[in-house]
Amino acid sequence: MSTETAPATDHVDTAHDDHPPHLQHHFVSSEQQFDSAKLGMWLFLVTEILLFSALFVAYAVYRNWNPVAFVEASATLDWQLGFVNTLVLLTSSFTVALSIHYIQKNDVQKSVISLLSTLALAGVFLVVKYFEYMAKFEVGIFPGEAFNPTGSYEYLAAIQYVPQFFSIYFVMTGIHGVHVLIGMGLIAWMASRAYRGHFSDEYYTPIELTGLYWHIVDIVWIFLFPLLYLV
Amino acid sequence: MNDSGSFWLPEAASTVAAEIDGLFYFVYWASAIIFVGVVAAMVYFAYKYRRRDPNDRPELVEESRLLEISWIVIPTILVLLVFTWGFQAYITLGTAPPNAYEIQGEAYSYGWSFVYPNGAETTDELNVPADRPVKINLSSREGDVIHSFFVPQFRVKQDVLPNRYSAVWFEANQTGTFELFCTEYCGTGHSAMIGDVNVMPQDEFDEWVDGAVLDEDAMSLAELGELQFQRNGCQGCHSIDGSDGVGPTMQGLHGRDRDLQDGRTVEADENYLRQMIVEPTSQVVEGYRAGIMPSFAHLDERQVTALVEYIKSLDDE
Amino acid sequence: MEAAARAASDKHSEPKTYLNHETSVWEWLTTKDHKKIGIMYLVSLAVVFLVAGLLAMAVRLELMSPDFSIMSADQYNQTFTLHGIMMVFLFIVPSIPAILGNFVLPLQIGAKDVAFPRLNLASWYVYMAGGIMTVAALLIGQLDTGWTFYTPYSSQQGSAVIFMTAAIFVSGFASIFTGLNFIVTIHKMRAPGMTWNRLPLFIWGLYATSIVQVLATPVIGITMILLILEQTLQIGIFDPALGGDPILFQHFFWFYSHPAVYIMILPAFGIISELIATFSRQRIFGYRAIALSSVAIAMLGFLVWGHHMFVSGQSAISSIVFSLITYLIGIPSGIKIFNWVATMYKGSVWLQTPMLYALSFLFLFTIGGLTGIMVGVLAVDVHLHDTYFVVGHFHYVMMGGSVMALLGGMHYWWPKITGRMYSEMLGKIAAGLIFIGFNVTFFTQLVLGSQGMPRRYYEYVDRFAGLHQLSTIGSFILAAGLFLVLGYALHSLFYGKRAPQNPWAAATLEWTNVAAVPDPHNFTSTPLVTRGPYDFHKADEIFGGGDGQASGDGAGIDEDLLSPPEAAPAAPGDEPKQ
Numbered sequence A: 001m002s003t004e005t006a007p008a009t010d011h012v013d014t015a016h017d018d019h020p021p022h023l024q025h026h027f028v029s030s031e032q033q034f035d036s037a038k039l040g041m042w043l044f045l046v047t048e049i050l051l052f053s054a055l056f057v058a059y060a061v062y063r064n065w066n067p068v069a070f071v072e073a074s075a076t077l078d079w080q081l082g083f084v085n086t087l088v089l090l091t092s093s094f095t096v097a098l099s100i101h102y103i104q105k106n107d108v109q110k111s112v113i114s115l116l117s118t119l120a121l122a123g124v125f126l127v128v129k130y131f132e133y134m135a136k137f138e139v140g141i142f143p144g145e146a147f148n149p150t151g152s153y154e155y156l157a158a159i160q161y162v163p164q165f166f167s168i169y170f171v172m173t174g175i176h177g178v179h180v181l182i183g184m185g186l187i188a189w190m191a192s193r194a195y196r197g198h199f200s201d202e203y204y205t206p207i208e209l210t211g212l213y214w215h216i217v218d219i220v221w222i223f224l225f226p227l228l229y230l231v
Numbered sequence B: 001m002n003d004s005g006s007f008w009l010p011e012a013a014s015t016v017a018a019e020i021d022g023l024f025y026f027v028y029w030a031s032a033i034i035f036v037g038v039v040a041a042m043v044y045f046a047y048k049y050r051r052r053d054p055n056d057r058p059e060l061v062e063e064s065r066l067l068e069i070s071w072i073v074i075p076t077i078l079v080l081l082v083f084t085w086g087f088q089a090y091i092t093l094g095t096a097p098p099n100a101y102e103i104q105g106e107a108y109s110y111g112w113s114f115v116y117p118n119g120a121e122t123t124d125e126l127n128v129p130a131d132r133p134v135k136i137n138l139s140s141r142e143g144d145v146i147h148s149f150f151v152p153q154f155r156v157k158q159d160v161l162p163n164r165y166s167a168v169w170f171e172a173n174q175t176g177t178f179e180l181f182c183t184e185y186c187g188t189g190h191s192a193m194i195g196d197v198n199v200m201p202q203d204e205f206d207e208w209v210d211g212a213v214l215d216e217d218a219m220s221l222a223e224l225g226e227l228q229f230q231r232n233g234c235q236g237c238h239s240i241d242g243s244d245g246v247g248p249t250m251q252g253l254h255g256r257d258r259d260l261q262d263g264r265t266v267e268a269d270e271n272y273l274r275q276m277i278v279e280p281t282s283q284v285v286e287g288y289r290a291g292i293m294p295s296f297a298h299l300d301e302r303q304v305t306a307l308v309e310y311i312k313s314l315d316d317e
Numbered sequence C: 001m002e003a004a005a006r007a008a009s010d011k012h013s014e015p016k017t018y019l020n021h022e023t024s025v026w027e028w029l030t031t032k033d034h035k036k037i038g039i040m041y042l043v044s045l046a047v048v049f050l051v052a053g054l055l056a057m058a059v060r061l062e063l064m065s066p067d068f069s070i071m072s073a074d075q076y077n078q079t080f081t082l083h084g085i086m087m088v089f090l091f092i093v094p095s096i097p098a099i100l101g102n103f104v105l106p107l108q109i110g111a112k113d114v115a116f117p118r119l120n121l122a123s124w125y126v127y128m129a130g131g132i133m134t135v136a137a138l139l140i141g142q143l144d145t146g147w148t149f150y151t152p153y154s155s156q157q158g159s160a161v162i163f164m165t166a167a168i169f170v171s172g173f174a175s176i177f178t179g180l181n182f183i184v185t186i187h188k189m190r191a192p193g194m195t196w197n198r199l200p201l202f203i204w205g206l207y208a209t210s211i212v213q214v215l216a217t218p219v220i221g222i223t224m225i226l227l228i229l230e231q232t233l234q235i236g237i238f239d240p241a242l243g244g245d246p247i248l249f250q251h252f253f254w255f256y257s258h259p260a261v262y263i264m265i266l267p268a269f270g271i272i273s274e275l276i277a278t279f280s281r282q283r284i285f286g287y288r289a290i291a292l293s294s295v296a297i298a299m300l301g302f303l304v305w306g307h308h309m310f311v312s313g314q315s316a317i318s319s320i321v322f323s324l325i326t327y328l329i330g331i332p333s334g335i336k337i338f339n340w341v342a343t344m345y346k347g348s349v350w351l352q353t354p355m356l357y358a359l360s361f362l363f364l365f366t367i368g369g370l371t372g373i374m375v376g377v378l379a380v381d382v383h384l385h386d387t388y389f390v391v392g393h394f395h396y397v398m399m400g401g402s403v404m405a406l407l408g409g410m411h412y413w414w415p416k417i418t419g420r421m422y423s424e425m426l427g428k429i430a431a432g433l434i435f436i437g438f439n440v441t442f443f444t445q446l447v448l449g450s451q452g453m454p455r456r457y458y459e460y461v462d463r464f465a466g467l468h469q470l471s472t473i474g475s476f477i478l479a480a481g482l483f484l485v486l487g488y489a490l491h492s493l494f495y496g497k498r499a500p501q502n503p504w505a506a507a508t509l510e511w512t513n514v515a516a517v518p519d520p521h522n523f524t525s526t527p528l529v530t531r532g533p534y535d536f537h538k539a540d541e542i543f544g545g546g547d548g549q550a551s552g553d554g555a556g557i558d559e560d561l562l563s564p565p566e567a568a569p570a571a572p573g574d575e576p577k578q
Helices: A030-065 A067-075 A079-104 A108-138 A151-158 A162-195 A205-229 B015-048 B065-094 B202-211 B221-231 B270-278 B301-313 C002-010 C025-029 C034-062 C073-109 C117-140 C159-188 C201-233 C246-280 C287-303 C316-344 C353-376 C378-384 C388-418 C424-450 C462-495
Strands: B101-108 B111-115 B121-123 B125-129 B133-140 B147-151 B156-160 B166-171 B176-182 B195-200 B257-259 B265-267
Touching: A030 A067, A030 A162, A030 A205, A030 C159, A030 C201, A030 C246, A067 A162, A079 A108, A079 A162, A079 A205, A108 A162, A108 A205, A162 A205, A162 C201, B015 B065, B015 B166, B015 C316, B015 C353, B015 C378, B065 C316, B065 C353, B065 C378, B101 B125, B101 B147, B111 B125, B121 B125, B121 B221, B125 B133, B125 B202, B133 B147, B133 B156, B156 B166, B156 C378, B195 B202, B221 B301, B270 B301, C034 C073, C034 C117, C034 C388, C034 C462, C073 C117, C073 C159, C073 C201, C073 C246, C073 C388, C117 C159, C159 C201, C201 C246, C201 C287, C246 C287, C246 C316, C246 C353, C246 C388, C287 C316, C316 C353, C316 C378, C353 C378, C353 C388, C353 C424, C378 C424, C388 C424, C388 C462, C424 C462
Parallel strands: B101 B133, B125 B195
Antiparallel strands: B101 B111, B111 B121, B133 B166, B147 B156, B147 B176, B176 B195, B257 B265
């Protein structure tokens, strides 16, 4: 285990007398700083998974109690839109990976373009989600107390635990949506920093961490989509 | 109540109590021996090996594998023993005998009501026969919160949930009056949500339960009002002896001027009393909180009138 | 603290220390120095502890006798609710990691700082935001759900519950940030030669704690969000009136709140290991067993939450499984107790104030653990559940365990934090008062509970009156002891004797390789670690303090002991074993 101790050898950087500008004073080397940041991000992602896991448990409990209600309620969701959104997010994961690939090759311009395409795809995801939500609100399907389906969806009101399905649906996709928004903010910030030349093949940790975050947002959706749309 | 309990435990008045007490004292004495051993060793070492000189250089003590293994294995055996015993007794506690006498119990904020098989009812009082298994089917009133049924002398406890049934059983083997506590925190009147469990011989119980069936139609309005007052748990918050509770006392309420939260003053006449039973948030008196008292609009006309008559009858003293 | 710094800077010959460097309020509020952040946490948590402690005194005063009353039932319910919430979520959970962990962790592993200093500062601000929201909830009033927030009671209460649950959600992030920071720091920032087997046991305790913080806190976060949504939108997940399941809330709540107990006690185990080894001048008995049992407890701690729900109506099978795992988790705790006692064997036991707290801890935590076994016995728990026995049990674990260790740790590291010694005699008197007061207060509660006294009762039946009175008297003694600590601690800040570099002749890096008051960057040169943290038999020759110059009360200190030391040189031929 002693091999894991911090290496005492200093990172040699010919461009600077002392150390590279991105290296914070309490780290010994760039490697140590990068490894630390990456481990920290992974731990943060673990907390994200656990945040959603409680919702998955709530989903499992209610579905176990009343599978019929979940089938009925799930059938009212538009799986085609959900599928489109799944493709959109998968593509965005690919573009964010591309941006890391390009910055590793020191191609800042392509990296920025990849980040901006990710941003655009995330926007598409939210627009689709907006139309899905609106379609539900129009027929009176709201989370919680306001749940009052009208028109051709009136039959839902008679099925016990259907409100719970929609509560879980809105809470899960809502919290996921908040994560998408945060991700968009981060990606926009990264694109702006990359454009201003903050990153190079020597230092691109923030982009890599943002990418990790974006992948987890994607993975959560990959679980949400079949559970909510394809029961 | 006779006080024949031990230092740790109150009097044991049910059949399961003896087994649980035995288990309690087994764990207690095993714990006491371990505790005394740990503290004795600690005190002895602290004295025997006290620092005599700042330059003390104690020698390295080799760790003893045997010692370490023994203090892993022995406690493990002990706890597995206790676990097995505890879980058997738990199964006993959870399984009511099939011949148990069944009583329906309802908890509400803040009181208990019990309905016996022949329709007799009691409030904040549970009458049971001695030497016979009794099973109480419990639930909390619609829209109410979680309560918990606890009789220390019987060593039984069960949470009471709204919209769901739970059950508790016991066989009392001593006659007398025992405490019934609510042990799941339920709000302002939690500590007032206590009742009595009266254990009586079977023949005495039979006599009581037969005589306790009520014919509501034959009652006078004030009598029916008193029954409704108890049945709906009003006494959980409103005293009838002038003492203050979660809500105002009912004694002498009729005809009194009430200072409302909105600054108005109204007289507590029949219409006010009626209004407050049906729509309690409408005219809340200064110093009390709206929202604690639920609406009793579901009572029928005669019952509401009876309640008003009953409250009026509390004026006399 | 700043006064001490000013006093220190008056002497121009003083070396630069973290206390006389960057001392303006603004510099404190924007500092990234883990030591200063630890002190900021210390001050904030001390205020919380004072307020929550006074609330506890109000509760005890109200319960002094069945007739005597200082407040209404509603006020009483709010008082114990706030006492519980503030003590659990805002005091004990952050206490040891945020104060002592922040201050000591980088020093003990030979790092300049934690891995993410900015995140560390953010954690304090997030914690303060949680504190402000708590005040908001207080001002709104009518927060009377108990610290457990059981639905449906909590979902029917007013907006104060929303603020309070939001405050817990927010302050949860402070906990996550600290835990995440510590894990990365321990993995990546150790000094050369500081192998996993040479980590001080306090670090192991913090490591296990951090794992629990990172894994459990998100669950309470989402539970609190769901509770808020239940209140605002009536989403019907927890409220039975809307078809929800109140038991599900209890599962979610205890899935966090039981591991939270280990967040509170695991770092305490670490401190006790430090204290007992140092003040016995003996290597810790079964280092590996203590280190690994902390991690084992952290893991098993996630599988026992259901033992809070034996009478809730969950299935008998789950109760039985939870009971069994509860016993399994008791065993590693027992091993630790035996190891600590065995560490004193053939040592040189020095009964300074920190050691008195460590011995108090052994006494009280053993009672806490054994009463835990009693409430873990399924059938016995049916009788003891939600009575004062449980109240007594968790106070023995939380206060007799965590707070005693915190007090011991504060006394132990006080010279390093402030550069001053406190009055040893007053320290011992206070430790005695706290020990006696604690037992009088809470042992009576164990008896009350097994006699059938339910918890959270505003009034009680007469047969409990004598014991309640005794418990209240005990709480006064306890409070007197704690106020005495506050008094001499403040006194020592201004008038305490200058602390030597290593007053306890301890063998860990923060004493051997760091100046009396640490340098802003901790170490003047990166330490090279060549031995285990408690190898007194190897280390006595190397560092000072063991030769009688430092008596622990600051007497007879040579001025040159105050100057920064050299790094401990590598002992020749004592290569790392692995």
